[in-house]
Amino acid sequence: MKYLLSNIKIPLSAKEETLPEAIAKKIGLSPKSFSFEIVRRSIDARKQEGYWVYRVLLESKKPLFSKDAAPYLPEAPLLIEKKHWSYRPVVIGFGPAGLFASLVLARSGAKPIILERGKNVDERKKDIERLRNNGVFDPNSNVSYGEGGAGTFSDGKLNTGVKSPFAHFILEEFVKHGAPKAILIDAKPHIGSDLLPQIMTSFRKELLSLGADILFSSQLMDLEEKRNGLLLKYKGEDGLLHSLDTKTCFLAYGHSPFDTAKMLQKRGLAFVPKDYSIGVRLEVHQKDIDVSNYHENYGKTPLPSSSFQSVIHLSNGRSLYSFCMCPGGEVVNSSSDVGTVVTNGMSENARNKENGNAAMLVSLRVEDYFKGDMLDGYRYREYFEKKAFKREKPYFAPISRLRDFLDDRVSSHIGSVSPSYRPGFYFSDFKDCLPSFALHSLKEGLLSLMELQPFYKNDDIILTGVETRSSSPVRIPRNENYESNIHGLYPIGEGASFAGGITSAAIDGVKVALKVLDGLSI
Numbered sequence: 001m002k003y004l005l006s007n008i009k010i011p012l013s014a015k016e017e018t019l020p021e022a023i024a025k026k027i028g029l030s031p032k033s034f035s036f037e038i039v040r041r042s043i044d045a046r047k048q049e050g051y052w053v054y055r056v057l058l059e060s061k062k063p064l065f066s067k068d069a070a071p072y073l074p075e076a077p078l079l080i081e082k083k084h085w086s087y088r089p090v091v092i093g094f095g096p097a098g099l100f101a102s103l104v105l106a107r108s109g110a111k112p113i114i115l116e117r118g119k120n121v122d123e124r125k126k127d128i129e130r131l132r133n134n135g136v137f138d139p140n141s142n143v144s145y146g147e148g149g150a151g152t153f154s155d156g157k158l159n160t161g162v163k164s165p166f167a168h169f170i171l172e173e174f175v176k177h178g179a180p181k182a183i184l185i186d187a188k189p190h191i192g193s194d195l196l197p198q199i200m201t202s203f204r205k206e207l208l209s210l211g212a213d214i215l216f217s218s219q220l221m222d223l224e225e226k227r228n229g230l231l232l233k234y235k236g237e238d239g240l241l242h243s244l245d246t247k248t249c250f251l252a253y254g255h256s257p258f259d260t261a262k263m264l265q266k267r268g269l270a271f272v273p274k275d276y277s278i279g280v281r282l283e284v285h286q287k288d289i290d291v292s293n294y295h296e297n298y299g300k301t302p303l304p305s306s307s308f309q310s311v312i313h314l315s316n317g318r319s320l321y322s323f324c325m326c327p328g329g330e331v332v333n334s335s336s337d338v339g340t341v342v343t344n345g346m347s348e349n350a351r352n353k354e355n356g357n358a359a360m361l362v363s364l365r366v367e368d369y370f371k372g373d374m375l376d377g378y379r380y381r382e383y384f385e386k387k388a389f390k391r392e393k394p395y396f397a398p399i400s401r402l403r404d405f406l407d408d409r410v411s412s413h414i415g416s417v418s419p420s421y422r423p424g425f426y427f428s429d430f431k432d433c434l435p436s437f438a439l440h441s442l443k444e445g446l447l448s449l450m451e452l453q454p455f456y457k458n459d460d461i462i463l464t465g466v467e468t469r470s471s472s473p474v475r476i477p478r479n480e481n482y483e484s485n486i487h488g489l490y491p492i493g494e495g496a497s498f499a500g501g502i503t504s505a506a507i508d509g510v511k512v513a514l515k516v517l518d519g520l521s522i
């Protein structure tokens with residue numbers, strides 16, 4: 001009989017080979033009487049001693065009577081039915097939502113046409129390096145735009161709070177296309193920006209082999225609802241305007257393109273403004289985070305670079321919270337518009353850089369920015385992103401030492417933590433590039449966190465601004481068929497606020513594509 005057996009602990013210093021013994025002890029059977037495979041692995045370092053915690057799929061001839069054992073009920077694999085497609089669906093945007101929607105469509109027999117305003121990963125890599133080395137920015141090929149979307153040059157964390165039957169399918173697809181198998185069992189799976197580009201290339205090859213067309217440097221410029229479907233206009237690689245007719249269009253354009261949102265609003269697409277967040281990226285020695293997580297185990301045994309999470313409720317009713325922590329990574333520019341500075345974080349698979357970073361975000365409410373237009377949230381964040389940009393130092397980011405920020409002065413030097421952001425930085429107190437409530441909230445919250453989490457007690461921690469794009473400033477309402485108010489237009493992923501990360505965007509892409517397949521005849 002097969003069981004899922006949870007909560008098997010071995011000390012952090014122990015090797016995985018000791019797992020059979022630990023299981024045997026837990027269930028009171030000899031290691032020879034069962035076989036198993038690991039299905040989940042996490043670290044519990046809350047206590048001084050610290051443990052690896054496992055869940056295994058165990059096969060035993062004898063029944064198990066452990067409170068942590070449950071009969072194993074296998075999940076049904078995702079079956080994608082072949083359908084008769086009388087037209088070609090179009091997908092706008094080739095980030096995780098667009099990629100996974102396209103994959104489902106292509107496997108069902110459709111030959112989707114994918115429009116992606118950015119370039120393929122190889123070209124994109126060069127453009128990102130040009131910005132990081134020389135401050136030369138390409139508004140259509142950067143950390144936010146291009147093959148794989150915002151997820152490609154990221155930390156590649158794949159954990160999600162969304163419970164979905166498609167989550168495992170998505171991880172398996174990543175593995176099939178070259179991701180490390182460990183993502184299938186790690187509680188906090190991550191891939192890294194050094195591996196993601198090859199994985200995207202492999203996904204692209206599968207899509208092309210199934211008959212999809214992927215048009216890079218092709219930006220949706222117009223969308224019109226016609227009696228028999230949708231008329232799309234896009235600017236192609238040749239710089240000319242081209243037309244496409246379709247009955248079904250998946251809008252997977254992420255939460256960055258204000259220009260496209262404005263065009264769609266003019267064409268009648270309904271948007272609803274929503275709360276989001278604003279703040280800075282905090283950078284600290286990774287070692288300090290690891291010491292505070294691993295206690296005395298730090299340095300004794302090889303352990304992965306660890307992460308942290310913080311949240312503080314503030315006296316003004318808002319919260320300050322950490323987001324998108326990148327262990328052993330770098331702070332990166334993720335602007336998508338000329339003359340703006342936006343920060344985010346990325347890591348390579350090894351997560352072995354000197355610093356860890358995380359966004360420190362203050363909650364922002366619709367009433368903070370709403371002046372009557374549904375897209376005001378985009379305008380609000382753009383205002384601060386532009387303020388952070390200095391013409392004399394293009395794409396340099398404002399930074400401050402933590403102590404100087406708390407003491408209300410502009411830094412004059414860097415301390416023990418070196419900022420990783422490129423192409424460079426200038427010192428700032430953030431007064432002109434963050435709203436005053438955010439400054440006060442950051443100060444109050446960071447002071448409190450210094451008392452709660454020891455690694456914050458470092459005057460040399462670096463704050464880099466501005467972090468404005470942790471989530472979309474709008475929601476695009478969908479009906480029960482996941483269709484927008486424009487017939488045939490299906491908003492998916494983060495741009496429509498149905499996702500907040502790589503895996504949840506991919507899940508949404510799968511879910512909506514399957515729903516559209518449901519509505520087609522076989």
Ligand SMILES: Cc1cc2nc3c(=O)[nH]c(=O)nc-3n(C[C@H](O)[C@H](O)[C@H](O)COP(=O)(O)OP(=O)(O)OC[C@H]3O[C@@H](n4cnc5c(N)ncnc54)[C@H](O)[C@@H]3O)c2cc1C
Pocket residue numbers: 092093094095096097098115116117118143144145146147148149150151152153154155156157158159218219220221252253254255256257260324332334344345346492493494495499500501502503505
């Ligand atoms: C640096 C960085 C690090 C991140 N790290 C993580 C992480 O570790 N884990 C995690 O879960 N999330 C992370 N995120 C967030 C994650 O990348 C996004 O949540 C996710 O990519 C959203 O997927 P999406 O498909 O909805 O949109 P996107 O990935 O934003 O993709 C949208 C695509 O649409 C294209 N597009 C836009 N407008 C048009 C148009 N008019 N015509 C044609 N194409 C268009 C864009 O070029 C883009 O490629 C990170 C984001 C960044 C920027």
